[in-house]
Amino acid sequence: MKRAASAPARAEETASRRETLKKVLRAVGGQRLLLPASLLLAAAAVLCQLTVPILFGDAVDGILGPGRVDFPLVADRLIRILALSAAGALLTWLMGLVNNRLVYRTVRGVRARAIRRIQRLPLAYLDAHSAGDLVQRVIADTDQLADGLLLGFSQLFSGVVTIGVTLFFMFSKDAAITLLVLALTPVSFLTARFISSRSYRLFRAQTELRGRQTARIGEMVGNAKVVKAFGREAAEAARFDEQERELCDCSRRAVFYSSLTNPSTRAVNNVIYALVALVGALRILTGGLSVGGLTTLLSYANQYMKPFNDISSVIAELQNALACAARVFALIEAEPEPADAPALLPPARGLVELRHADFSYDKQRPLIEDLCFRAEPGTTTAIVGPTGCGKTTLINLLMRFYDVDRGGVFVDGTDVKDVARRSLRQNYGMVLQDTWIRNGTVRENIAFGRPEATDDEIVQAARDAHSWEFIRRMPDGLDTVLREDSLSQGQKQLLCITRVMLCRPPMLILDEATSSIDTRTEIRIQQAFARLMQGRTSFIVAHRLSTIQNADRILVMRDGRVVEQGDHRSLLARNGFYAELYRAQFAGEDDPAADR
Amino acid sequence: MKKLKGFLKPYRRDCVLAPAFKLLEAGMDLLVPLAVAAILDRGVAGGDRAYVVRLFVLLVALAAAGVLFSFTAQWFAARASVGVASDLRRSLFRRILDFSYAQLDALGQDTLITRMTSDVNQVQTGLNLALRLLLRSPFIVFGAVVMAFTIDARCALILAAAVPVLAAVVFGVMLTCLPLYAKVQAALDRLLGITRENLTGARVIRAFRAEEREVAAFDRQSDALTRLSERVRRWSALMNPATYLLINAAAVLLIRQGAVRVQLGTLSQGDVVALYSYMAQILVELIKLASLIITINKSLACARRLSGVLAVEPGLPLSGAAAAPAETDGGAAVRFRGVSFSYEGSGEEAVRDLTFAVPRGRTVGVIGGTGCGKTTLVNLIPRFYDATAGTVEVDGRDVRLYPPGELGRKIGVVPQRAVLFEGTIRGNLLWGDPEAGDDALWRALDLAQARDVVEGKDGGLDAAVEQGGRNFSGGQRQRLCIARALVKRPEILILDDSASALDLATDLRLRRALRGLAGSATVFLVSQRVSTVRTADLILVLDDGRLAGVGTHDELLASCGTYREICASQSAAGLSPETGVTA
16 A cells, blocks of 8 residues: 555655756756866766776786786887876866866855845745754755765766776677676675665664654753753663663664675675686686786776766765755745835835734634724834734734735825835834844944944944943944844843934834843833834834833734724723733732733 | 773773774785786686686685675674764763753753764764774785785885875875865854844844845855865865876886886786786775774764763762751741852852841742843752852751752752653653652642643643643643642742743732642742732842842832832832822
């Protein structure tokens, strides 16, 4: 049953692999002259290298015995050998250089396409994929592709040529021995296949056990503190030992079986070598072959097997590379955001309206339905609600990270879908709760929205946002390079506020941090926010009661919907969800009204 | 590295036998050219068919013996390398669990996981290859030269001269490339960093319309990586052609010399063929040796890192005799006397000069902003860390004087990050007390408001918990973690901001249930929210590592400026008369 079911699946897999191969070849084809150059060089190098054993054979034939050495002939062959070796070496080296350039430029092109696509992908795509997975595609997968292609270009083609030319030369020396070698070739493969099919099963088991163990290690070592807090060290070590014993057993056998492949094929090849020696010697006795001819054949018999082994490992590597390429191309070919309207939104006054807007992430599960509200220029709108109620969805719609499904978002009466995203976003300043600080200098981070800003402007913005105080104390001031851990959470937030302060856009989107920072920084952030919000249309995802109370309008969200709108007083008077939320969050547990 | 040598000891026999059998196999390989020479000289030249056939049988016998020796060697090598890796993992696992919190912080848990997984695997591979090949290749190289000398000293000199030249080329290229590879890796890491920033910062980048600048920065780094990669490959592409040319040049010299010697009658045609074969063997082995040394180098680096972990002596030392009896200290369950603590490698003190006492059976709130030292304070009670100054006492006894394990039995901790382990719900709860019966488990679940979590899963208490508890929501995990600590029925219960993901109503019910513990257990509630701690018997207010105030909600409102500020920023009811709403 299983076998039958897997056949079409396998066919599909081959088809998609072929599709990927085509894409890779198209990418390689971008390097026009290099590809034919690589193939030509490979063929020429192989020809040179394979002629050399023939010349050696000739030379040996010139050394028959005492007094029977043909010095001119030997000298002639040896000079030719030197010339051909030099030519072969040079051609091989050139081929290496061409392949390097070909492969690394191709991969650079693929990466460039990937990063460009990332900038144009809808955020829905980026939100649905983990950053780690996408990074893996752009970096590790392309790197694997480069390795695979390099190996393929340097060995696959020359391997095939080598086999063909070797057989041709061998035939020209002695057809019978060549046929013998040809007939025995499959034995070597079958031996390898026999062993690898045995060890494959063991390897699968080992991979599974190892995966389980890695997960256990991650769980236990990653949470070693919890293990210790409960005094479970000995018990967990005992459980680990048990798992380890099983893995050790399986691993030993897997490692052993897999290490039999090489000696076995080598043994088979040695037997083939012996047979060539035997038959060759007998043929010399009957006069069908010279000693030099046999030397050549023996040397070919040795070389002839090598490309086979190479090719099988190259093909395995290439399949791996293709799998990686498929993942990169899936990213590159992902559907980008719909094209932007060419019209630009002029600097806005700041009237923001949502008219009968519908939106949901999953079209099966309606989220925002028929939402209307109007934020007058210069007013503050607070968005409140319990964790996970979809407050960030509103940010997504206002910034056009996502587009509404029906209805519209209007700025100064213009539907934002009718203007370029960039021109809309230019009118907004955004400070998110999970602060994003790039690995660069303080200056680069602050001037992120206005790279042309002067130092005076940057310092002024930092003063206004209360970040100058800590920036000033950093070792290199604005030139200090920031790393992941060089700033506290509060400082990061102040830096992000500074970034917006420098741009002074007419509209703001702010996301108050849920966790409070130390009291002084907290107050500084609130002051910076207040300063920023002066005279600007602001939307603020609010957690602080003071922020909420001071807002002109509050949108109360629950399960992705706006359930109430109004100001603090009127909402409390309504005694609905907002009042409930307010009491639960800001009142104590003695308040009976908080208990539902 | 000394630490690691001990791990080889149980496998001493395998470590000797594996290379020994490998050398026997290599010996077989070295005999092949001699046999072929004999076929040519005695068999062919003498017209002796029977001799040719005899030597063919010998060649096949050599191949058969070679493969048998080789199999034996592989078996011993697999036994030793896998065994050593397995012993290493077991020792590391125990050692890591024995580390103190401070040591775990210093070494980093991600690093430790890497040590236990990929580093150990790399050591296994390296050891396996070293046992099989490290001796074999040099043996064949020298063996080939020696064999050549038995044929003809003059010609053998050419081989002997070729070996160091070839070795110089092979290892020269390798040594040139190694540091360049490190540079390529660093460039790749930088490109990875940029890509990651572009993904994690996608919203900010678009909000500030920086897409094109980001692409340009990526392209610059991508170019740098491409240039470096091409440079290192330019060198490594030299290896094959250069050795190929050298070996052929040496062979040319050899045959020229051989021709003269044959003419003089001191050498046979077969001998020349044999010498030529030895030449080829030497080249193959030198190239194998070079790639082997790269692998072994990597493994040695991993081994050094492992031995670094094993060299760290675990644990917090007991500073005094365990004999000191518990004093009755006016019923104080926990007392801090002038306690300061700084994390290793950090100059600043995380908490400074804390002095307070908590009577038994009371509920204590610990409040303050992020990074003000709340978690540090509660971590000192179960002695997860040792105070750098002052003393922490539990039940009137210095925590450092408790025998191992006893302190842990008294105290239940619910950490900030709710972690469940793969297995079943029951298995996780039993961490609190392996002896607990179902009734005890359900009581703890009720208290933790987690009954509905368990009842909502197929299998109830025996429902499966996936890795890290990912088949539960954040709030469900937190409640189960609280239940796990409650199963222990601890005298002191510490909840470190461990209800943050609960919805408001559940959170309220939980707080009420915990107040029911009053009298039987001392409870520490760590939080950033005034609403969580305001009804506690005692509130500790922390600001930047210092104790800014101790007292009840009302006392602190009257006396503590920091507490008032916190309340103001959260506008706890009662402090904001302008809203017209008071609790």
